Ligand SMILES: *[C@@H]1O[C@H](CO)[C@@H](O)[C@H](O)[C@H]1NC(C)=O
């Protein structure tokens with residue numbers, strides 16, 4: 001995955017990019033994000049949340065997709081980490097495990113089919129369904145209090161519904177001034193996105209206008225795939241909050257400029273009132289509302305590698321090697337930044353060239369070397385591109401932190417924005 005943030009084109013290195021070719025660590029279910037309470041605490045001391053937002057995690061929720069998988073570790077407190085490699089080394093497959101998987105599959109099929117039916121191989125999604133045993137989730141609009149916040153869950157829903165095994169949901173958070181990232185992100189992701197927007201006071205109406213603009217005046221992918229949740233402090237409730245089915249009654253005039261472009265922060269309610277940006281509320285709302293079993297919690301400025309949804313589901317369907325572990329698994333991905341004047345690479349081979357030329361660097365290498373370090377990242381970077389997505393490295397974490405908290409200042413705002421200043 002890579003990304004470019006058009007906001008900071010003036011910067012020498014755009015922050016944007018990230019890539020996730022790869023790799024992962026596994027964490028407990030709770031590791032997908034810090035809690036809302038952590039959030040409050042951390043805002044107070046200016047520390048970054050425990051899991052830096054920029055780490056891309058693919059997390060299997062619900063039974064953690066681990067069910068059919070054999071144990072990796074006996075210690076249930078421990079977490080195993082799988083480092084994925086898109087084009088990194090060979091997959092740790094053996095003929096034996098493949099054969100075993102095939103036998104299991106055949107047996108499962110036999111049980112289901114009548115004797116007359118000829119056996120058809122399962123599709124990737126049928127296999128993912130069987131492996132995860134996940135349950136579909138409804139997408140229902142509802143207004144609920146959550147700590148000090150009101151949350152309008154599923155306030156503007158995507159047209160398309162997904163079965164839990166069908167795709168991966170990109171889950172993220174922002175305020176409306178970041179929504180210029182949504183279209184380029186969607187064009188790469190081509191899958192469901194669940195986004196929580198912080199919209200206190202008068203920021204609310206611009207947020208709604210921005211959503212209307214995105215749905216009516218940009219790509220049809222927005223209506224198809226993006227579900228918006230909106231939240232604000234109970235002390236900063238907007239003047240008027242329409243019911244979800246009363247939104248967008250009037251046609252939007254697309255000749256107007258996008259409401260999210262060139263927003264100066266002094267004009268935002270949040271800045272005028274000096275409100276904190278409740279990052280983990282947004283993260284958690286977006287993640288909990290996803291319809292799919294697997295989610296990719298991310299920052300909106302990080303753009304995934306093309307076709308990663310299909311590649312990841314293929315990996316899950318193969319169900320071999322470390323994937324057989326019953327433990328919860330998280331799949332961290334590598335993140336890279338590319339120069340603002342470069343386009344985001346499409347392949348690992350392109351990435352390797354850019355790294356060699358200094359046109360791409362590992363995420364935050366300059367700002368905070370070590371903060372986002374990934375085990376075996378050198379090995380991964382030197383490995384040649386190969387087909388598909390594979391587990392590159394399996395790590396295990398002891399104790400609470402998978403990734404060291406850093407001093408990177410994230411208070412009051414989205415971290416990546418501060419990095420741009
Ligand atoms: C749409 O906005 C443009 C630019 O502000 C304006 O010229 C035009 O009259 C508007 N159209 C409608 C139907 O309001």
Ligand SMILES: *[C@@H]1O[C@H](CO)[C@@H](O)[C@H](O)[C@H]1NC(C)=O
Pocket residue numbers: 257258261262
């Ligand atoms: C946004 O600001 C930039 C420079 O500050 C300017 O070139 C651009 O035209 C502005 N865009 C809009 C839509 O106002």
Ligand SMILES: *[C@@H]1O[C@H](CO)[C@@H](O)[C@H](O)[C@H]1NC(C)=O
Pocket residue numbers: 012013339340341342
């Ligand atoms: C792009 O930016 C890099 C630094 O980030 C610089 O070294 C290079 O000369 C720039 N290339 C062009 C074509 O402007």
Ligand SMILES: *[C@@H]1O[C@H](CO)[C@@H](O)[C@H](O)[C@H]1NC(C)=O
Pocket residue numbers: 384
């Ligand atoms: C990687 O690819 C390069 C260029 O095709 C080749 O020279 C090199 O031997 C390859 N390295 C490995 C470890 O396969």
Ligand SMILES: *[C@@H]1O[C@H](CO)[C@@H](O)[C@H](O)[C@H]1NC(C)=O
Pocket residue numbers: 368406407408
């Ligand atoms: C983090 O803060 C401590 C104490 O203020 C300081 O010694 C350390 O250098 C800082 N680390 C980074 C990466 O800024």
